[in-house]
Amino acid sequence: MRKSLFTIIVLLLVTANSFGQTRKERKAMYDSQYNYELACLGVGNDGTKLLKVWGYGKKVDNAIYDAKRTAVAAVIFRGVPAGNGAAPTPSILPVDGYEQHLDFFDEFFKDGGMYLSFVNLTTDGTPGGSDNIKMSHGYKVAVAASINFNALRKYLEDKGVVKRMDAGF
Amino acid sequence: MKKLLFGAIILLICSVYTPVIQGQNSMGASDDFSRIAIAPTIPDAMKNMPKGAQDMLLGKMRQIIGLNGMSALDNAPLFIMTPQLMVLSNDVTPTAPPIYTYNMEVVLNIADRYTGNVYATASQQVKGAGRTEQLAYNNAFNEINIMSTIN
Amino acid sequence: MNRIIFILVLCLTTLVSWGQAKKPIIMIVPSDIFCVSHGYTTTVNANGKDEVMPDYKKAMQGSDELRMVITKMGAIMSERGFPLKDLEQTLKSIDTQSAEISMMTSKSSSAAIKETPIDVLKRTAKADIIMDIDFNVKRQGPNNYITFVLKGLDAYTNKQVAAATGTGKPSSAASADLLLEEAVLSHMDAFNGQLTTFFNDMFTNGREVTIALRVWDNAGVDFEQSFDYKGTNDQLSFHIENWFTENTVNGRFSTIDATGTMMKFEQVRIPMMFNLNGRDVAMDTRRYINNLSKFLSGPPFNLDNKIYQRGLGEAWLIIGEK
Numbered sequence: 001m002r003k004s005l006f007t008i009i010v011l012l013l014v015t016a017n018s019f020g021q022t023r024k025e026r027k028a029m030y031d032s033q034y035n036y037e038l039a040c041l042g043v044g045n046d047g048t049k050l051l052k053v054w055g056y057g058k059k060v061d062n063a064i065y066d067a068k069r070t071a072v073a074a075v076i077f078r079g080v081p082a083g084n085g086a087a088p089t090p091s092i093l094p095v096d097g098y099e100q101h102l103d104f105f106d107e108f109f110k111d112g113g114m115y116l117s118f119v120n121l122t123t124d125g126t127p128g129g130s131d132n133i134k135m136s137h138g139y140k141v142a143v144a145a146s147i148n149f150n151a152l153r154k155y156l157e158d159k160g161v162v163k164r165m166d167a168g169f
Numbered sequence: 170m171k172k173l174l175f176g177a178i179i180l181l182i183c184s185v186y187t188p189v190i191q192g193q194n195s196m197g198a199s200d201d202f203s204r205i206a207i208a209p210t211i212p213d214a215m216k217n218m219p220k221g222a223q224d225m226l227l228g229k230m231r232q233i234i235g236l237n238g239m240s241a242l243d244n245a246p247l248f249i250m251t252p253q254l255m256v257l258s259n260d261v262t263p264t265a266p267p268i269y270t271y272n273m274e275v276v277l278n279i280a281d282r283y284t285g286n287v288y289a290t291a292s293q294q295v296k297g298a299g300r301t302e303q304l305a306y307n308n309a310f311n312e313i314n315i316m317s318t319i320n
Numbered sequence: 321m322n323r324i325i326f327i328l329v330l331c332l333t334t335l336v337s338w339g340q341a342k343k344p345i346i347m348i349v350p351s352d353i354f355c356v357s358h359g360y361t362t363t364v365n366a367n368g369k370d371e372v373m374p375d376y377k378k379a380m381q382g383s384d385e386l387r388m389v390i391t392k393m394g395a396i397m398s399e400r401g402f403p404l405k406d407l408e409q410t411l412k413s414i415d416t417q418s419a420e421i422s423m424m425t426s427k428s429s430s431a432a433i434k435e436t437p438i439d440v441l442k443r444t445a446k447a448d449i450i451m452d453i454d455f456n457v458k459r460q461g462p463n464n465y466i467t468f469v470l471k472g473l474d475a476y477t478n479k480q481v482a483a484a485t486g487t488g489k490p491s492s493a494a495s496a497d498l499l500l501e502e503a504v505l506s507h508m509d510a511f512n513g514q515l516t517t518f519f520n521d522m523f524t525n526g527r528e529v530t531i532a533l534r535v536w537d538n539a540g541v542d543f544e545q546s547f548d549y550k551g552t553n554d555q556l557s558f559h560i561e562n563w564f565t566e567n568t569v570n571g572r573f574s575t576i577d578a579t580g581t582m583m584k585f586e587q588v589r590i591p592m593m594f595n596l597n598g599r600d601v602a603m604d605t606r607r608y609i610n611n612l613s614k615f616l617s618g619p620p621f622n623l624d625n626k627i628y629q630r631g632l633g634e635a636w637l638i639i640g641e642k
Contacts, residue, residue, distance in 0.1 A: 259365075265376040265407060265444055265445040266414065267373050268440065299440060
């Protein structure tokens with residue numbers, strides 16, 4: 001009896017540990033600022049990029065706000081992948097650009113920050129179906145966004161965060 | 170006596186008033202330049218050259234002949250000046266616009282119109298470039314130094 | 321008194337301004353294959369051989385799609401700080417220039433403008449970076465789609481410095497013009513990204529240029545002649561290579577060819593700027609090769625020479641005389 005109890009406890013602890021590591025990894029992934037989930041929806045109008053981007057949040061609205069922020073951050077630090085007839089777009093800054101300009105981007109991406117002026121949502125209302133997934137800690141929501149790419153790049157150039165293409169000439 | 174005197178007077182008059190008869194002109198016997206006339210011609214082999222270029226070359230040859238006072242008054246004198254072109258290189262650049270370039274040797278021959286015998290020759294290397302073939306030829310022929318080709 | 325000196329020093333330091341490097345000229349040119357496939361060609365005879373050459377004027381006058389693409393790309397490049405040199409306008413300008421040169425005479429003696437065949441040869445549309453473009457509207461059943469190829473070529477090194485190529489999404493609704501516009505919008509960012517990388521490399525590692533050395537036929541000297549320079553007796557060609565080692569960025573250059581009468585150097589990395597009387601001034605190949613010219617003009621070589629510039633990134637030095 002004691003032996004069986006001991007074995008069960010040991011097994012439970014081992015299992016608990018392995019579940020704990022997977023949760024940590026998942027949490028690390030969700031919390032990571034580099035976790036951008038997006039897809040290209042096609043060629044946007046002059047100076048814009050059309051993306052489908054996923055955001056996370058406790059409520060659907062929070063997830064939508066997160067998606068907006070992710071859209072702008074992805075365009076700046078990751079670039080836009082190819083898709084739906086559109087060629088890939090390189091990122092405006094390298095992947096570690098946030099760390100290189102920490103103060104600027106903390107201000108830029110704060111709640112209600114400047115980033116909002118470069119993103120327009122083209123999804124009407126609350127996303128439904130596979131674009132709105134309820135998860136254990138909240139919601140994963142996908143929205144279609146149009147990023148004003150040229151204006152965003154120009155803004156970053158004017159702020160001295162990005163070098164102009166003709167800098168030095 | 171009267172007959173002899175009359176005859177002597179007639180002889181005297183004849184010796185003074187008889188025009189001098191000469192077999193040649195009034196110039197010195199060795200002055201051939203005054204007697205020779207040369208007409209410039211473009212040979213048939215060069216007729217496929219642009220018309221403007223042919224006229225340019227013809228004009229140059231006339232200038233050379235005229236400077237030496239040997240221009241022909243009629244269209245068919247015995248002597249002609251004919252050009253010969255030896256194209257050393259001819260390129261067209263793959264640029265916008267394409268430029269034609271000619272590097273050639275222009276040989277001018279003075280020859281007998283009927284027998285084809287060449288009596289004198291002079292040559293000059295010329296280079297020309299232009300947006301058209303005619304312009305390239307013209308620029309090349311423009312380099313011909315009319316003062317130096319005939320002694 | 322100290323304040324006056326301080327102000328004076330401030331004024332002097334502000335006079336030392338930051339110089340800027342020579343900005344490359346960019347021009348869009350339709351590719352040979354575009355011109356040939358659309359019939360915009362002319363046949364010329366060169367050295368006894370008939371050659372088909374692209375007729376850019378005909379292409380500009382005949383293809384409204386090409387005009388639309390060039391205009392769209394020009395707008396994008398202009399926004400990035402590189403207004404493009406327009407090929408059509410340049411060709412017109414060249415025609416006008418030629419006429420003006422042939423008409424112009426001086427007031428005092430009616431002298432005409434002196435023009436050598438080389439001057440005529442150089443009167444063409446030139447750019448430092450050529451955007452070579454080719455596109456085709458193709459059909460797949462009821463749908464149209466675009467194939468788009470854009471190459472950025474360095475006119476002097478002949479290297480491809482940027483490229484964008486792809487096939488657009490087939491569409492039955494969109495017109496060919498709209499599909500072309502989409503193709504341009506889709507590809508230009510990636511193209512400009514690569515161009516930016518090229519420019520950054522230029523500022524980090526120096527501008528890549530091509531230099532050729534030649535000899536006049538009456539020079540009386542060639543590159544195999546030996547000279548004693550700084551205690552080293554060697555052929556002229558090796559003294560020149562040593563000079564390049566000391567005067568290029570990180571000693572980077574490649575000797576492509578070296579004969580008695582010709583030397584060709586490619587991938588020569590020259591600094592973007594040089595110091596002139598305390599000011600940073602932009603360097604180009606002509607300025608750079610002037611230093612080599614002075615080196616060869618001085619002892620022990622004492623070789624008179626001529627600099628012939630072929631653009632921002634290529635120059636020749638001809639030994640013997642001016």
